[in-house]
Amino acid sequence: MSSQSPKPNPPTNALSVEAISFSYANGHQVFDxxxxxxxxxxxxAILGPSGCGKTTLLNLLSGFQQPSQGQVQxxxxxIRPEREELGYVFQSPQLFPWLSALENVRFGLRMAGQGSVGExxxxxxxxxxxxxxxxxAQRLPQQLSGGMQQRVSLARTLALEPSVLLMDEPFAALDAISRNSMNEEIxxxxxxxxxxxxxxxxxIDEAxxxxxxVVVLNIAPGGIHSELQVDLPRPRSNLQTRRLPAFLDYRNELMAHISHVMAQAPGAIQTYSSPELTA
Ligand SMILES: Nc1ncnc2c1ncn2[C@@H]1O[C@H](COP(=O)(O)OP(=O)(O)O)[C@@H](O)[C@H]1O
Ligand SMILES: [Mg+2]
Known part of the structure; x- marks a missing residue:
């Protein structure tokens, strides 16, 4: 008779959302x-038109909102309230203006009660x-460019060493050059x-x-429209990757998927930054 209990298998998924349904209090259904x-x-990467539920999905994943049905793991x-495994990076850096870059990054560690001040x-x-x-490190947020502020925000999240990172359009407010450089950085x-x-x-290009x-979402509550596996070689760089024929093929394919999603929503506002397609 063996007294050894079998070792539990490590989870196959770092993140899983199973058959969740969610509606806002006003009855607007976002997920079914x-x-x-x-x-x-x-x-x-999650790609979808404005209002399809992208931010709501991250709120459900972070436990900020609860689904009426289904499970989030x-x-x-x-998910637990303390959620130290999860890191969240927002579109705006949300730094304290009176704290230096270093103190902004230390803030999360202070809140988590991690180590001494020196550590x-x-x-x-x-x-x-x-x-x-x-x-x-010693500069105040106002002395940093938008891209640098977003880097501080990223450092603050990363310092808590989350194993799952949720990022909600983190570089959307940056100019194209800073955004491309942040893409390489991330x-x-x-x-x-x-x-x-x-x-x-x-x-689309960022995705x-x-x-x-890349997971393309339908207009809410339509769920997933399509998924695309991106098999471009890594490490990827702006100079090399973005001009690969395969990159352009993926981008054109996603553009077609998005057009399909948008066609199902007459009157929806086209919010995509869509550099001209290369034929
Ligand atoms: N607090 C709320 N109450 C009611 N409806 C909301 C609320 N927040 C968002 N919505 C609606 O839910 C849908 C999904 O919103 P959101 O997740 O922010 O979309 P996305 O991030 O994809 O642009 C939108 O139609 C939005 O108007
Ligand atoms: Mg959003």
């Missing part, structure tokens, strides 16, 4: 039996270094830290450049 999952370390377990400073500095901002960091990433965007898989 919606399912989505991501493997550990997978980079998934992170690393094989229901928190060292850790904050190492994450500022990771996002290329060690030299700007891939470099992801390759180093290996988190599972769910990245919301309405930019193709970053993701292993």
């Amino acid at each position: 039996q919606f399912s989505l999952s991501a493997r550990p370390g997978e980079f998934v 992170i690393n094989g377990k229901p 928190q400073r060292d850790k904050a500095l190492s994450y500022l270094r990771l996002v290329g901002l060690e030299h700007a 891939l470099r960091i992801w390759a180093q830290l290996g988190q599972t990433v769910l990245f919301i965007t309405h930019d 193709v450049f970053l993701a292993d898989r």
